[in-house]
Amino acid sequence: MLKHCCVVLSGWILLAATAWGEEVVVYSARNEQLIKPVFDAYTKKTGVKVKYVTGEAGALMQRLKAEGAKTQADLLITVDAGNLWFSKQESLLQPVKSAVLEQNIPAHLRDGEGQWFGMSVRARTIVYNKNKVQPSDLSTYQALTDAKWKGRLCLLSGKKVYNRSLVAMLIAQYGAAATKEMVKGWVANLAAPPFASDEQALKALAAGQCDAAIANSYYLGRELKHHSDWPLNIFWADQASGGTHVNISGVGLTRHAKHAKAAQELMEWMSGAEAQALFANVNMEFPANAAVAPAPEVAAWGTFKQSTVDLNKVGELQPDAVKLMDEAGYK
Amino acid sequence: MAEAAISCRAAPGWRANRWFGWAALALAALPLLAVLATLLEAGAESDSEVRSHLATLLPELLANTACLAAGVGVTALTLGTGLAWLVSQYEFPGRRWLDWALVLPLAVPAYVLGFVLIGLLDFSGPLQTALREWGLGSGWFPAVRSGGGAALALSLSLYPYVYLLARNAFQTQGRRLLEAARSLGDTRRAAFFRVVLPMARPWLGSGLLLVLMETLADFGTVAIFNYDTFTTAIYKAWYGLFSLGAAGELASCLVLLALLLLAIEQRQRSRQRYAFNARGRAADGRTALRGPAAWTACVACLLVLAAGFLVPVGQLLLWALQVAAEDLDERYVDYFLNSLALGGLGAALTIAVTLLLAVARRRSRGPAVTWAVRFATLGYAIPGTVLAVGIATPLAWLQNRLADWTQAAFGWEPPTLLGNSLAVLVLAYLVRFAAVGYGAVDSALERITPSMAEASRSLGVSGFAMVRRLHLPLLRGGLFSGALLVFVDIMKEMPITLMVRPFGWDNLAVRIFEMAAEGQWQRAALPSVALVLLGLVPVALMVRAGEQKSW
Numbered sequence: 024m025l026k027h028c029c030v031v032l033s034g035w036i037l038l039a040a041t042a043w044g045e046e047v048v049v050y051s052a053r054n055e056q057l058i059k060p061v062f063d064a065y066t067k068k069t070g071v072k073v074k075y076v077t078g079e080a081g082a083l084m085q086r087l088k089a090e091g092a093k094t095q096a097d098l099l100i101t102v103d104a105g106n107l108w109f110s111k112q113e114s115l116l117q118p119v120k121s122a123v124l125e126q127n128i129p130a131h132l133r134d135g136e137g138q139w140f141g142m143s144v145r146a147r148t149i150v151y152n153k154n155k156v157q158p159s160d161l162s163t164y165q166a167l168t169d170a171k172w173k174g175r176l177c178l179l180s181g182k183k184v185y186n187r188s189l190v191a192m193l194i195a196q197y198g199a200a201a202t203k204e205m206v207k208g209w210v211a212n213l214a215a216p217p218f219a220s221d222e223q224a225l226k227a228l229a230a231g232q233c234d235a236a237i238a239n240s241y242y243l244g245r246e247l248k249h250h251s252d253w254p255l256n257i258f259w260a261d262q263a264s265g266g267t268h269v270n271i272s273g274v275g276l277t278r279h280a281k282h283a284k285a286a287q288e289l290m291e292w293m294s295g296a297e298a299q300a301l302f303a304n305v306n307m308e309f310p311a312n313a314a315v316a317p318a319p320e321v322a323a324w325g326t327f328k329q330s331t332v333d334l335n336k337v338g339e340l341q342p343d344a345v346k347l348m349d350e351a352g353y354k
Numbered sequence: 355m356a357e358a359a360i361s362c363r364a365a366p367g368w369r370a371n372r373w374f375g376w377a378a379l380a381l382a383a384l385p386l387l388a389v390l391a392t393l394l395e396a397g398a399e400s401d402s403e404v405r406s407h408l409a410t411l412l413p414e415l416l417a418n419t420a421c422l423a424a425g426v427g428v429t430a431l432t433l434g435t436g437l438a439w440l441v442s443q444y445e446f447p448g449r450r451w452l453d454w455a456l457v458l459p460l461a462v463p464a465y466v467l468g469f470v471l472i473g474l475l476d477f478s479g480p481l482q483t484a485l486r487e488w489g490l491g492s493g494w495f496p497a498v499r500s501g502g503g504a505a506l507a508l509s510l511s512l513y514p515y516v517y518l519l520a521r522n523a524f525q526t527q528g529r530r531l532l533e534a535a536r537s538l539g540d541t542r543r544a545a546f547f548r549v550v551l552p553m554a555r556p557w558l559g560s561g562l563l564l565v566l567m568e569t570l571a572d573f574g575t576v577a578i579f580n581y582d583t584f585t586t587a588i589y590k591a592w593y594g595l596f597s598l599g600a601a602g603e604l605a606s607c608l609v610l611l612a613l614l615l616l617a618i619e620q621r622q623r624s625r626q627r628y629a630f631n632a633r634g635r636a637a638d639g640r641t642a643l644r645g646p647a648a649w650t651a652c653v654a655c656l657l658v659l660a661a662g663f664l665v666p667v668g669q670l671l672l673w674a675l676q677v678a679a680e681d682l683d684e685r686y687v688d689y690f691l692n693s694l695a696l697g698g699l700g701a702a703l704t705i706a707v708t709l710l711l712a713v714a715r716r717r718s719r720g721p722a723v724t725w726a727v728r729f730a731t732l733g734y735a736i737p738g739t740v741l742a743v744g745i746a747t748p749l750a751w752l753q754n755r756l757a758d759w760t761q762a763a764f765g766w767e768p769p770t771l772l773g774n775s776l777a778v779l780v781l782a783y784l785v786r787f788a789a790v791g792y793g794a795v796d797s798a799l800e801r802i803t804p805s806m807a808e809a810s811r812s813l814g815v816s817g818f819a820m821v822r823r824l825h826l827p828l829l830r831g832g833l834f835s836g837a838l839l840v841f842v843d844i845m846k847e848m849p850i851t852l853m854v855r856p857f858g859w860d861n862l863a864v865r866i867f868e869m870a871a872e873g874q875w876q877r878a879a880l881p882s883v884a885l886v887l888l889g890l891v892p893v894a895l896m897v898r899a900g901e902q903k904s905w
Contacts, residue, residue, distance in 0.1 A: 054868045055860075077868060078852040081593045085743050086853060089750035093757055093767075109596050180580045187594060215477065216499055219578045220873035223472070230478035242873065306872075345594040346407050354580060 045071040047286045050087060052080035052101040053272050061301050065292060071285055080106040087115050092279045097286035100142075102272040103184045105191070107139040108338025116275035119287055127294035127312045131331045132271055141271035141334070142293055142302055144309040146240045146259075146327070147189050148267045150225060153254040155234040161258045164193065164268075167235065168208020177224040177233035178209060180217040181345075181353035185239055189268045190348060191340035195332045196265050199347060206351040217354050222246065229253040239270075244307035244320050259327035266330040270337075271311065375714030378707045379723075382730035385785045389736070389744030390609065393602030404597045408587055408604070418501060419583040422576070423569050425505035426512065430565045433509065433658060434516025435558060439546065440655065442524040443532075445640040446648040452655045453521075454893065459662030460514040460839070461889025463846040465574035466866070466882045468507035469875045470666040472498055472578065504579040508569055510662035515568075515790075516561035518835050519797060523557035524550065526801060556800055559619045560793035567612055567735040567789060574848070584608060585737050598743065605740040612735030616728050667886055673879030681880050689881065692861040693845050693888055699776075700783035701791075701841040705833055707784060708791035712799050713821070727792075734789035738849030745782045746854055779854045783844050790843055791836045798832020799825075838892045845885055862888065 051058050055077050062073035078086075080101045087094055087110075099110060110116050111134060118137040125133075132141030149161055167176060179186055193202045214233035218224040221238040225246050228236045243257055259267050274293065280286050292298055296315050303310040304318040316322060440446075441453045459467075475481055475498045482492040496502065531553065535545035551558075573585040584604065592601035643651055708731075715727045733741060757767045802825060810816070810824045826833075848863045855864070862885045869878035 054872055056868060057872075074857055076855070076857055077864070079739065079849070079871075082739055082742060082849070082853045085598065086746055086750070089743075089747040091750070091754055093750075093754050105596075112596075182577075182580075182586070182590060182594065184593070216497070217580055218499070219472075219580050220875075222873040222875070223476075223478075226478040227476070230483065232477045245874075342404070342595045342597075345590060349407070349411060354582060 045069075045282075045285055047071060047073050047097050047282055047289050048095045049073060049075040049098045049100060050083045050096045050277075051075050051077045051099075052083055052106065053077075057302075057306050058100065060305055061293060061298050064298065064301060065289060069288075069292075071289070073289065084110055084113065084115060087277060088113055094277060094279050095281065096277050097280040097282045098274055098290065099277055100272065100274045102270075103338075104188055104270055104273075104334035105184060105338040105341040107134070107271075107273050107275065108335045108341075110275060111136075111138045111335070112339075115278055117278045117280070117283075119276050119290065121287060121291055123291040124294050127291075127299075127314075129311070129313060131329075131334070132311050133273075134275075134335065139273045139275035140290065140294065141273045141311040142299075143272050143306070144269050144303075144311055144329070145185075145271070146267050146269050146309065146329070147185055147237060148240060148260045148327075149235055149258040150228060150238050150243050150255055151235045151258055152228055152231065152233075153256050155231075158256075158258055161235070161260075163261045163264060164189075164237070165205055167212065167237075168205055170212075172212040172235070174212065174214050175234040176209060176212040176214055177227050177236040178213060178217050178353075179221050179224055179238065180219055181206075181348040183220075185221070185270065186237075186348070186353075187341045187344045188270050188337050189237070190344035191337045192268050192330060192332050194340050194343055194347065195336050196330075199343065203347050203351050206348055206353050210351060210353050225253075225255065229255055240309075240321070240324070241307040244318070248307075248320070257324050259325075261330070262328050265332070266328040269309075269329045271334065272308075372714070372717070375710050375717070378710035379714065379726055379730060381781070382707055382711065382784060382788050383726060385745055385781060386730060386733050388748040389733070389741060389785070390606060392744045392747045393606050393740070395602075396599040397603035397606065399599040401597065401599075404591065404595050404600045405603075407595070408591060408600060411582075411587055411590075415582055415584050415587050418581065419570070421501055422505055422508070422581070422583055423566055425501070426508045426569045427562060427566055429505065429509035430513040430516055431558065431562050433513040434561060435520050435551070435554075437513075437655060437658065438517050438520035438524055439550075440651050442521055443640060444651060445642040446651040448652050448655070449640075452652070452659065454896070455659055455663075456517055456655060457514050457893055457896075458659065458890070459511050460842055461886045461893065462511055462663060462666055463574075463863075463866075463882070463885070464508050464511040464572065465578060465870075466670070466878075466885075467511050467662070467666050468504065468575045468578040469870075469878075470669050471503060471507055473875070474665070474669060475503075499579050499581075501579070501581045504576050504581045507575055507579070508572065510658070512565045512568055513658075513662070515564045515793075515839065516558060518839070519557040519561040519794070520554060522797070522831065522835065523554040555622065557797050559622060560797050563615060563619050564734070564790055564793055566615060570608055570612065570735050571737045573737050573739070588737055588740060592740075601740060602744075605736055605744075608735055608737075609732050612732050613728065616732070620724075620728065667883070670879045670883045670886070673876045674883045677877050677880055681877060686881075686884065689860060689862045689865050690884060690888060692859055693863070693885065696779065696783070696851070696859070696861060697841040697844045697888075699780050700787070700844040701837045703780055704784050704787050704791040704840045705795065705837045708788055708795045708836070709829075709833065711788075711792060712796045713825075715796075716799065731789035731792045733785040734787065736786075738786065738847060739853070741786055742782065742850040742853035745778070745785065745850075749778055776856055776859070779851070779856070779859070782850045782854050783840075783847070786847065786850060787840045787843050790839045794832050794836030794839060795829070798829045798836075801832070802828055834896060838896055841892050842889050845888060 058075065062075065066072055080103070083099065083101070084106065087096055087099060099115065101107060101110070116138040120137055124140050128140050132144065133139065151161060190202060190206060193205060215227060218227065221242040224236045225238055225242055227233060229250065240257060243255060247253060247255065261267055274290055276283060276286055276290065293302060294312055296312070299310040299312045299315040307318055307321050309317050309321065437456050441449055441456065473479055477492065482495055485492045485495070531549060532545055535549040536542065540548060571585065573589060576583050576586065588601045588604045591597050591604060711727050711730060715724055761767050806824060807820070810820050815823055846863060848867050851861060851863055852867060862881045865881035866878045866885070869875070869881070
């Protein structure tokens with residue numbers, strides 16, 4: 024009897040100790056429904072508890088900065104290259120040296136110093152209404168400025184981070200002057216004032232308000248899942264030139280992480296096959312790990328050439344992109 | 355108001371009372387002071403390039419903001435006052451339940467209402483689609499995603515502030531005032547504009563002030579309509595240009611603007627004394643409307659209720675049913691309870707503090723206290739996220755210094771961050787919503803005549819005893835509607851909760867954010883419906899209380 028008690032008791036203590044000792048704290052600007060499945064799977068597999076708090080990227084980065092050395096956060100997960108670049112800029116992160124991460128994540132999707140690693144890829148490209156447009160009418164972001172597109176374009180607001188990054192990439196590729204002309208050309212071709220979300224823009228595209236839009240690929244995947252009758256299709260932009268603009272959601276180890284080792288193990292696991300499938304496919308994004316297949320609906324869109332402009336550069340150019348869009352009258 | 359001037363040196367309770375007043379002031383004003391200091395300190399670092407770029411945008415943004423504020427102000431004031439007058443003076447079909455139902459749009463957050471309006475009315479929505487199918491075209495349809503659309507959404511969700519306070523005023527004014535005016539030869543309409551409306555000014559003014567401050571601080575709603583206002587520049591500076599400094603500077607300007615509005619409102623009010631007989635209730639004799647007039651009144655109320663509540667909530671329910679199967683799980687119990695707990699705690703603290711503030715201001719007539727109290731209610735005009743940063747930053751700093759000190763002195767650090775604790779979150783709500791509580795409490799205090807205080811004093815009742823036996827019973831209605839407003843506001847609040855909440859304190863608003871942030875507004879319908887349901891609880895409580903006693 025006593026022996027049984029001892030076994031049970033020591034079991035409890037052991038359990039409590041692991042629950043207490045092994046823990047990773049995450050600040051995440053990626054929504055709960057998109058990260059929770061990954062963390063749940065990790066906890067189930069390893070017993071390591073993942074505590075997280077979600078929020079807006081800007082606010083979370085400021086919180087991390089204000090908390091300084093006393094922060095509880097071990098990892099910062101955020102979407103968009105600009106936020107990752109800014110976190111690095113503000114010294115919120117620390118370099119991670121990991122063969123696993125370097126092998127799993129391609130070089131153009133991670134920071135050169137290992138301060139952040141891309142975990143999923145979102146392509147921002149052209150979506151068109153099949154009833155009104157032939158794929159042969161489409162080629163580049165630039166081509167949408169042509170006068171034949173007048174009154175046929177739906178765009179997301181220029182204030183949204185996805186467009187800031189797209190324009191920043193274009194600046195890196197073509198220079199500020201040419202990019203400004205391009206943005207002005209888009210604005211001149213708008214069918215309706217810019218939308219507050221890609222979802223709204225795609226809805227308008229399906230309803231026939233316009234003929235083409237620029238949107239993140241996973242929005243199309245999501246919409247088609249619920250509205251299989253929508254006559255929409257994807258077109259990979261800039262295949263003959265620099266490649267389609269891609270952005271990432273990524274993760275970095277905080278400068279003052281209290282559980283650095285456990286956090287790094289979580290990062291490494293997140294770059295592996297099982298987690299990558301969960302992380303990317305739950306939102307119909309592309310896994311950053313090229314060895315992992317995207318969701319079937321996404322794979323059906325075919326492979327495409329990604330822009331390899333340095334994402335840190337894209338982040339750094341974001342303020343320029345904001346000013347440029349203001350000057351070009353892109354609301 | 356003259357009661358405040360009466361000296362109360364003799365009463366032993368006053369001194370303690372005054373300390374409470376100071377403590378309340380410190381609790382509300384110090385965090386706001388820290389917020390402004392943080393913003394201004396950051397502002398000093400903002401670089402000139404960012405500044406000059408933002409300067410080029412400001413003329414248009416200021417014009418947009420002025421248009422929006424004017425549109426929302428006029429619409430909300432007209433709706434709130436008109437409806438309150440109808441239900442408090444006339445008898446018509448459905449009046450009994452419209453009386454309280456017209457408060458319901460308050461439970462629907464403006465950003466949710468905005469999203470539903472766009473979903474229903476924009477080009478791809480069912481209405482315009484149907485018009486096109488019927489061959490009527492939809493090119494003539496007014497642009498929904500515009501300043502006008504944003505103003506409509508904000509007006510419909512904010513008019514209840516004016517309605518609640520105006521209704522209270524019209525009921526307490528009673529019929530006698532109106533009858534006096536009419537016996538002197540005024541028509542009913544003339545009496546309304548010449549006597550009733552001017553006499554209700556403090557109530558209408560504080561309602562309007564809340565509407566305007568909320569409009570100035572709004573970001574979520576205008577963003578959905580892609581209508582650029584002053585707050586757009588604040589967020590652009592911070593998120594787009596990575597300059598929290600410039601954002602802080604702009605936010606400080608907004609606070610100044612709010613201070614100006616507040617000063618105008620107070621000045622308007624201070625020329626007159628308002629003391630009403632609380633017994634003269636409107637219910638004593640409503641004029642019964644007959645025939646077309648009765649139905650017009652009923653339909654007018656129904657239209658507003660439909661646009662602000664029935665249609666949006668119906669649409670939300672439809673969406674919620676579609677996603678409930680995959681999204682509804684046991685965690686919703688937690689979200690629900692967390693919303694309830696945060697709203698309740700925040701409302702209790704806010705009402706207690708604002709009551710002390712209002713009493714303190716009455717008692718000490720000096721301009722210093724008056725201005726300090728005014729200042730303490732300005733948090734309402736700061737966009738939520740900016741306020742959240744302003745609170746979290748100095749608190750984290752304070753916490754870190756404290757930890758350094760305990761480390762040096764005792765070799766021990768407090769385990770959890772002060773910046774993450776529930777107390778801080780509730781304090782942040784106080785800073786944000788002090789204006790809402792104060793408006794209701796202060797207007798209610800107007801009702802206590804100087805003679806009542808004198809009479810009670812002459813009977814030997816003063817100090818705390820007077821507060822308990824005279825003020826609280828008379829203030830109950832005002833405190834209750836104040837608490838209701840703050841409770842509902844806290845439940846709808848998103849950015850502060852997002853930034854300051856401790857681990858495990860996700861609530862319904864956070865859930866809406868999770869879904870809406872990636873544009874999945876239909877999935878956000880489920881937490882939105884839950885939020886509206888929860889908002890109905892205090893309204894129902896208020897209705898029950900109202901059946902027993904005027905509120």
